[in-house]
Amino acid sequence: xxxxxxxxxxxxxxxxxxxxxxxxxxxxxxxxxxxxxxxxxxxxxxxxxxxxxxxxxxxxxxxxxxxxxxxxxxxxxxxxxxxxxxxxxxxxxxxxxxxxxxxxxxxxxxxxxxxxxxxxxxxxxxxxxxxxxxxxxxxxxxxxxxxxxxxxxxxxxxxxxxxxxxxxxxxxxxxxxxxxxxxxxxxxxxxxxxxxxxxxxxxxxxxxxxxxxxxxxxxxxxxxxxxxxxxxxxxxxxxxxxxxxxxxxxxxxxxxxxxxxxxxxxxxxxxxxxxxxxxxxxxxxxxxxxxxxxxxxxxxxxxxxxxxxxxxxxxxxxxxxxxxxxxxxxxxxxxxxxxxxxxxxxxxxxxxxxxxxxxxxxxxxxxxxxxxxxxxxxxxxxxxxxxxxxxxxxxxxxxxxxxxxxxxxxxxxxxxxxxxxxxxxxxxxxxxxxxxxxxxxxxxxxxxxxxxxxxxxxxxxxxxxxxxxxxxxxxxx
Amino acid sequence: xxxxxxxxxxxxxxxxxxxxxxxxxxxxxxxxxxxxxxxxxxxxxxxxxxxxxxxxxxxxxxxxxxxxxxxxxxxxxxxxxxxxxxxxxxxxxxxxxxxxxxxxxxxxxxxxxxxxxxxxxxxxxxxxxxxxxxxxxxxxxxxxxxxxxxxxxxxxxxxxxxxxxxxxxxxxxxxxxxxxxxxxxxxxxxxxxxxxxxxxxxxxxxxxxxxxxxxxxxxxxxxxxxxxxxxxxxxxxxxxxxxxxxxxxxxxxxxxxxxxxxxxxxxxxxxxxxxxxxxxxxxxxxxxxxxxxxxxxxxxxxxxxxxxxxxxxxxxxxxxxxxxxxxxxxxxxxxxxxxxxxxxxxxxxxxxxxxxxxxxxxxxxxxxxxxxxxxxxxxxxxxxxxxxxxxxxxxxxxxxxxxxxxxxxxxxxxxxxxxxxxxxxxxxxxxxxxxxxxxxxxxxxxxxxxxxxxxxxxxxxxxxxxxxxxxxxxxxx
Numbered sequence: 001x002x003x004x005x006x007x008x009x010x011x012x013x014x015x016x017x018x019x020x021x022x023x024x025x026x027x028x029x030x031x032x033x034x035x036x037x038x039x040x041x042x043x044x045x046x047x048x049x050x051x052x053x054x055x056x057x058x059x060x061x062x063x064x065x066x067x068x069x070x071x072x073x074x075x076x077x078x079x080x081x082x083x084x085x086x087x088x089x090x091x092x093x094x095x096x097x098x099x100x101x102x103x104x105x106x107x108x109x110x111x112x113x114x115x116x117x118x119x120x121x122x123x124x125x126x127x128x129x130x131x132x133x134x135x136x137x138x139x140x141x142x143x144x145x146x147x148x149x150x151x152x153x154x155x156x157x158x159x160x161x162x163x164x165x166x167x168x169x170x171x172x173x174x175x176x177x178x179x180x181x182x183x184x185x186x187x188x189x190x191x192x193x194x195x196x197x198x199x200x201x202x203x204x205x206x207x208x209x210x211x212x213x214x215x216x217x218x219x220x221x222x223x224x225x226x227x228x229x230x231x232x233x234x235x236x237x238x239x240x241x242x243x244x245x246x247x248x249x250x251x252x253x254x255x256x257x258x259x260x261x262x263x264x265x266x267x268x269x270x271x272x273x274x275x276x277x278x279x280x281x282x283x284x285x286x287x288x289x290x291x292x293x294x295x296x297x298x299x300x301x302x303x304x305x306x307x308x309x310x311x312x313x314x315x316x317x318x319x320x321x322x323x324x325x326x327x328x329x330x331x332x333x334x335x336x337x338x339x340x341x342x343x344x345x346x347x348x349x350x351x352x353x354x355x356x357x358x359x360x361x362x363x364x365x366x367x368x369x370x371x372x373x374x375x376x377x378x379x380x381x382x383x384x385x386x387x388x389x390x391x392x393x394x395x396x397x398x399x400x401x402x403x404x405x406x407x408x409x410x411x412x413x414x415x416x417x418x419x420x421x422x423x424x425x426x427x428x429x430x431x432x433x434x435x436x437x438x439x440x441x442x443x444x445x446x447x448x449x450x451x452x453x454x455x456x457x458x459x460x461x462x463x464x465x466x467x468x469x470x471x472x473x474x475x476x477x
Numbered sequence: 478x479x480x481x482x483x484x485x486x487x488x489x490x491x492x493x494x495x496x497x498x499x500x501x502x503x504x505x506x507x508x509x510x511x512x513x514x515x516x517x518x519x520x521x522x523x524x525x526x527x528x529x530x531x532x533x534x535x536x537x538x539x540x541x542x543x544x545x546x547x548x549x550x551x552x553x554x555x556x557x558x559x560x561x562x563x564x565x566x567x568x569x570x571x572x573x574x575x576x577x578x579x580x581x582x583x584x585x586x587x588x589x590x591x592x593x594x595x596x597x598x599x600x601x602x603x604x605x606x607x608x609x610x611x612x613x614x615x616x617x618x619x620x621x622x623x624x625x626x627x628x629x630x631x632x633x634x635x636x637x638x639x640x641x642x643x644x645x646x647x648x649x650x651x652x653x654x655x656x657x658x659x660x661x662x663x664x665x666x667x668x669x670x671x672x673x674x675x676x677x678x679x680x681x682x683x684x685x686x687x688x689x690x691x692x693x694x695x696x697x698x699x700x701x702x703x704x705x706x707x708x709x710x711x712x713x714x715x716x717x718x719x720x721x722x723x724x725x726x727x728x729x730x731x732x733x734x735x736x737x738x739x740x741x742x743x744x745x746x747x748x749x750x751x752x753x754x755x756x757x758x759x760x761x762x763x764x765x766x767x768x769x770x771x772x773x774x775x776x777x778x779x780x781x782x783x784x785x786x787x788x789x790x791x792x793x794x795x796x797x798x799x800x801x802x803x804x805x806x807x808x809x810x811x812x813x814x815x816x817x818x819x820x821x822x823x824x825x826x827x828x829x830x831x832x833x834x835x836x837x838x839x840x841x842x843x844x845x846x847x848x849x850x851x852x853x854x855x856x857x858x859x860x861x862x863x864x865x866x867x868x869x870x871x872x873x874x875x876x877x878x879x880x881x882x883x884x885x886x887x888x889x890x891x892x893x894x895x896x897x898x899x900x901x902x903x904x905x906x907x908x909x910x911x912x913x914x915x916x917x918x919x920x921x922x923x924x925x926x927x928x929x930x931x932x933x934x935x936x937x938x939x940x941x942x943x944x945x946x947x948x949x950x951x952x953x954x
Contacts, residue, residue: 003726005626005694007626022725022726022917023694024692024915025915038694038725038726039628039692039693039694039695039725040626040693040694040695065914065915066915067691067725067915067916067917069726094726094886094915094916094917094918095886095912095914095915095916095917096915097913097914097915098913098914101913102913102914102915104914118907119685119688119907119908119910119911120688120692120910120914122688122689122692122693123691123692123915128692128693131628131630131689131693132628132693134629134631135628135629135630138619138629139619139620139623139629142615142616142619143616143620146616149482149484149517151516151608151609151612152611152612152615152616153608153612153944154611154701154718154943154944155944155945156716156944156945156947156952156954157634157701157703157716158647158678158703158715158716158947158952159952159954160952160953160954161954168651170635170649170650170651170671171649171650171651171654172647172648172649172678173647173648173650173654174645174647174648174705175654177648177650177652177657177665177675178657178659178664178665180654180655182655187655188654188655194647194705194707194715194949194950195715195947195949195950195951195952196949196950196951196952197952198654199952201635201649208596208944208945208954211596211597211599211954212599212608212944214544214600215501215516215597215599215600215604215605216516216517216599216605216608216609217482217500217515217516217517218516218517223700223701224631224634224700224701226634226635228651228671230671238635238671238672239633239634239635241631248499248515248516248544249480249499249515249546249571409571409572430595430596430953430954431596433596433597434596435572436574436575436578436579437542437572437574437575437579437581437597438501438502438542438543438544438571438572438573438574438579438600439544439571439572440499440544440571440572441571466631467630467631467632467633467685467689468632468633468685470633470635470672472671472672472673473671473672473673474672474673475633475635475636475637475672475673475674475676476637476907477633477636477637477638477685477688477907
C-alpha cells in the first residue's frame with residue numbers, strides 16, 4: 001500500500017481501495033470522526049473510527065494537531081459536506097499535541113496572535129491557504145516568463161553599489177562589530193572587510209538585469225530585496241521578494257502591454273488552480289469585514305475582484321491627465337486630501353492613487369509620463385524635456401503594484417542626468433558601458449511580490465502573506 | 478509587421494514574410510553577411526545586405542556588438558550552415574560598438590578576462606549558453622516540485638539565529654560602522670540595531686522549511702544562501718543559490734528516492750530543451766581539454782555524461798561500506814591519499830569521494846548512515862546509537878552535490894544532542910515546538926544550485942555559472 005495525499009484521495013480515484021494516509025488532526029468528534037489534513041489541500045478527509053476496535057491509549061492521543069498514520073478503505077461518504085471518507089482500519093500516532101499547551105486549537109485566533117507563532121500559523125486554514133496561493137503565484141510567474149521567451153536571471157543580493165537610491169540599505173560585513181579597523185584618516189577601513197569594500201543588501205536587481213537584457217533579450221529576476229526603512233505599516237517589509245523583467249527593444253507601450261498581460265495571466269492561473277483556497281479566503285474576508293462599517297468593506301468579493309482584473313483593460317492615463325482629474329476632484333476642492341493637488345509636478349500620494357483607481361476610474365490604472373524630477377535617474381527623458389517614460393500600475397485597495405519605465409539608452413542624456421544628481425560615473429562604469437556598446441531602446445518594471453499576494457488573497461497586512469516577516473525590531477525565527 | 482525573435486524565425490514559420498528583427502551583430506563579412514543574434518537562442522540569423530542599397534554611414538556602423546533593427550524577408554538559405562536567412566530591406570542602428578574599445582571582439586577571450594567584464598560576458602556564446610541552461614534548470618526545478626505536489630516556500634534571508642552552524646555568517650546591520658552604540662558592559666548594543674538584535678545572512682533555510690513541511694506536507698526553498706568563508710576555490714562562492722526540499726512523513730529511503738528522481742528529471746529537461754546550448758558547451762569543453770594531459774580530461778563528452786546520469790541508478794552505499802572500500806583501496810595502501818583512511822569515523826575528503834565515484838563505482842553514489850559525530854545535530858540517530866540517517870550524493874567531477882538526512886523527530890533525543898553540542902534551547906524554541914506538537918518522521922536535502930549548473934554545462938569554475946559572482950575581495954557590479 002502506498003501512502004497517498006489527501007488531494008489525490010479526494011479525486012476519488014482510489015475508491016474502495018485500501019490506502020495509507022498521513023496527516024494532522026484538525027478535529028476529532030464523538031470519538032468517531034477524525035478530520036485529517038496533510039497540507040496538500042485545504043480540505044480535510046473524514047476518517048471514521050470504530051472506537052471499539054482501536055486501543056484506548058491511541059484514542060486518547062487523537063487531539064487537534066496530532067500527527068497520525070491511518071490505514072483504511074476509501075469509500076463514498078453518506079455524510080454531508082464530503083464526497084469520500086475513510087473507514088479506518090488502523091491508526092499509528094506519529095506524535096501527539098497536548099491540548100493544554102498546543103496553541104493552535106480549533107477556535108478563532110487573531111492574526112496578531114498567530115504572527116507570534118509564525119512557525120505554527122501555517123497549520124491554520126487561513127495561512128495554509130495563503131501560502132498555497134503564494135506558491136501557485138510564484139509558479140505562474142516562472143511559467144509565464146518561460147512561455148514568453150524570457151530567461152530567469154539571478155541578480156546579486158550583496159552589492160558593492162548604492163547608486164540606485166531606491167531606499168536605505170543594510171550593511172553586510174564581517175568586520176569586528178565593536179572595534180572595526182580604521183584607516184589613516186580614522187575612518188572605517190572597508191578594504192579589510194570581506195569583499196574589500198563596503199557592501200550592502202540589494203534594493204533592486206534592475207541595473208544588473210539591464211546588462212543581461214542587453215545580451216539575452218528578455219530576462220527577469222525573482223529574488224529577495226531589502227529596505228532598511230523604519231516603516232511599521234501594513235504595506236512594508238524590510239525583506240521582500242521582487243519580480244523585475246527587463247526587455248531589450250521594448251518601448252514604454254510594449255512594457256505596459258507586457259505588464260498588463262503578465263498580471264492578468266498569473267491571476268488567471270490562481271483562479272484556475274486555487275479554487276478551494278480562494279473560496280475559503282473570500283469567505284474569511286467577508287467574515288472579517290462584517291465587523292467594519294460599510295464604507296470600509298471591499299466593493300467586491302475576492303474572486304469577483306480577481307476576475308474583474310483579468311477580464312478588463314487597465315485604463316492608461318498620463319500623469320498630466322491625472323493631475324487635471326485630481327485638481328478638479330471633489331476631495332481636492334473640498335480640501336479633503338491631506339496633500340492638496342495644486343500644480344503639475346506634485347508627487348502623487350496613496351490618497352490620490354486610491355481616488356483615481358477606486359473612485360474615478362473604478363478599474364486598474366496605468367499612469368505614465370511622469371515629471372522627470374520625481375522619478376529615478378535611469379528613466380528615459382521625453383522630447384518635452386520635463387517628463388520621463390515612467391509608468392506605475394495602480395490597483396484598488398493596494399495602490400502601486402508595479403513601477404516601471406523605458407530606460408534612458410542615450411549615453412549623453414544619461415551621464416548629464418547622473419551629473420546633475422551627483423551620481424558618480426565611476427560607481428556605475430559598467431552600467432554606462434551598456435550605453436557605449438550596442439545600446440538600444442529597452443524597458444522593464446518591478447512588481448513587489450507580496451503586494452500581489454496581498455491582492456490575490458484579500459489579506460490586509462503584508463506580514464501575513466510571507467512566511468517569516470522581517471520588520472523593524474523583528475527578525476524572529 | 479511585428480518584431481519576432483530569432484528563435485521563432487529559425488523555426489521557418491514566417492518564411493517569405495516580411496519581418497522585423499532586433500539584435501546584436503556577431504560578425505559582418507564581405508560588406509554583405511551580418512550574423513545577428515538577439516539572445517533568444519545561441520544561433521545567429523544571417524542577414525544578407527545589398528550594400529548598394531544601404532547608406533554607407535549605416536554600413537560603417539555595423540561592427541561586432543552594434544545593436545540593429547533589420548526589416549526584410551525571411552527566405553530559405555542556399556548557403557551552408559543555416560536553413561533560413563533574411564534578405565535585408567532596411568537597417569536602423571540602435572547603437573554602435575566602436576571596435577577600438579568594445580572588449581567583446583570575435584576572438585577567443587580567456588574566462589579570467591571575461592570575469593572582469595561580467596556585465597558584458599553574457600554576450601559571448603559560452604556565457605549566453607551557460608545562462609540559458611541555468612534558466613532552464615531553474616524552471617525545471619520549479620516544475621518538478623509543482624508537478625509532484627510540493628509548495629514553494631520563501632525562507633527568510635536575514636536571520637536572527639546562528640544555531641545551524643553550517644558556516645561563517647555575514648552580519649547585517651544598520652548600526653554606525655565606526656562607533657556602534659555600547660551597552661553597560663561595554664559590548665555592542667544590538668538592541669539598537671534595526672531588528673533589535675544581532676542578525677546575519679542565512680546559511681540555510683532548512684530549519685524554517687521544516688516548520689512549513691510540518692503543515693503543508695511537502696515544501697521546497699529555492700533562494701540565496703551565504704557563507705562568509707575565505708575560500709578562494711573554483712567550487713566556493715560567498716553567495717549562492719540553494720534548493721532545499723523538506724517532506725513530512727518521508728524516511729531516508731523515500732528521501733533518497735526523491736533526490737535521485739529529482740536530479741534525473743531536471744537534467745532530462747535540460748537535455749530535451751537546451752540541445753543547441755549543450756552541443757556548443759560540449760564542443761567548448763572538448764576544445765579546452767585538448768590542451769590538458771589525457772588523465773585530466775573528462776571521461777565522457779558532456780551530453781553523454783548527462784545521459785549517463787539520467788539513465789543509470791545511483792549506487793547506494795553505507796558510510797561503513799565506503800570506509801572498507803577506501804581502507805582497502807590502492808591509493809590508501811600506497812599512501813597516495815593526502816588524508817589516509819585508517820579507521821571508521823573519519824570524515825571523507827574530496828579525494829575519497831572522487832575515488833569512490835570516479836574510480837571504484839564509476840557512477841553517482843549515495844553514501845548514507847554516517848557517523849553522528851561528523852554530521853549536524855538535527856539528523857536522526859540510528860538504533861546503533863552512533864550513526865545518523867544522513868545521505869550525501871556524490872557526482873563525478875563535482876563531489877558532493879546533495880546533502881540530506883532524515884530529521885530527528887524525537888524531542889528527547891534532539892534536546893540531548895543539542896545539550897551535548899551546547900546549542901541553547903531558547904535559541905531554537907520554535908524548532909523544538911515542531912517536535913512537541915504533532916511531530917512525525919520527516920526528511921529533506923539541500924542542493925547547491927551552482928554545482929548543478931557546473932555539472933550540466935561542463936564549466937570548470939563556479940564563478941562562471943552565476944551572473945555576478947561574490948567571492949572574497951570581490952563584489953563588483
